[in-house]
Amino acid sequence: MAENAAFALQQLAVFLIGCCLGSFYNVIIHRLPRQESIVRPGSHCPHCGKPIAFYNNIPLVSYLVLAGRCAYCRQHIALRYPLVEGITGLLALLLFRRYGFQPQLFVEFCFVSLLVLITFIDLDTLTIPDVLSLPGIGLGLIGSFFTPAVAWLDSLLGILLGGGFFYLIAVGYHYVRHQEGLGGGDIKLLAMIGAFTGWSGAMFTVFAASLTGALVGFAVMWRSRKGLTTMLPFGPFLALGAVCYLFWGQRIYAWYLYEVLGK
Structure with missing residues (x-):
């Protein structure tokens, strides 16, 4: 039982880490073709330019809570953002289940x-x-x-x-x-x-x-x-x-x- 619980927690952690990396990948996807820095400025709304607070930048969760809209200007957030986060988290989980660490x-x-x-x-x-x-x-x-x-x-x-x-x-x-x-x-x-x-x-x-x-x-x-x-x-x-x-x-x-x- 303890081993199963520990493995379940490991899987959850790997999935969440994958989702967080997916959030960063969204920054690269948006900025790299535009030849912009992927470090500065921090995450901001592409419509109004306002910085995104950390509590509005939680992978998958924030998109659902905000109903796919910016917290400030209420413009639509592209579906690509949660999609990349979810896909990256799922791939990380599947690979972990296959190979472990x-x-x-x-x-x-x-x-x-x-x-x-x-x-x-x-x-x-x-x-x-x-x-x-x-x-x-x-x-x-x-x-x-x-x-x-x-x-x-x-x-x-x-x-x-x-x-x-x-x-x-x-x-x-x-x-x-x-x-x-x-x-x-x-x-x-x-x-x-x-x-x-x-x-x-x-x-x-x-x-x-x-x-x-x-x-x-x-x-x-x-x-x-x-x-x-x-x-x-x-x-x-x-x-x-x-x-x-x-x-x-x-x-x-x-x-x-x-x-x-x-x-």
Whole structure:
């Protein structure tokens, strides 16, 4: 009983810490594309500019208490804020339940944190900052020396295969249509994903992102009636595919090998 209670408290603490980090990630998501300091000034309303009191800046809770509005000017607060906090807290909890306080927890939480930041920045600006993806490639490779999940050679292959695969697609698309299809940010993001997950994770991510991206893309094109000119960020689909691989990739591979191929 005591052990179960202690584990429950640990899970709660990890979730709350994840939510608090998610609150800080919201600052980065808002300010990084604008080239503003992520340290100063402190948290403030983007509409009226008034500083947010600490009791109005409690992750998830404050949004609910304030009914999604600023406490001063009563303007709507974007749903992104509690969404990022909740997603980050949930990912931290799921990783903790899988690994406990092992090095793999911190490596993979660093990875999913970068994915959360990149996803929401890409949704807002249709760009993926190099300041996140390029250091992420190095962190993924370094992390492979401290965890057993991905060997350093597998990480290196993931970088080369992931980035190289998308680079070839981008070159081919530009050659055929004489316009940019995949941005350089997507190429670097897939290289980062390969660094953390290895070559198999990079390939899984490409397949999953292409499938979900195509489904959503067709729906958006049909609704907007803009055809192939519709702008749709691909980074969020890559991030979703990478997270799916972290939690279910090996099971899906095993199912495919044994149930589909009969091996």
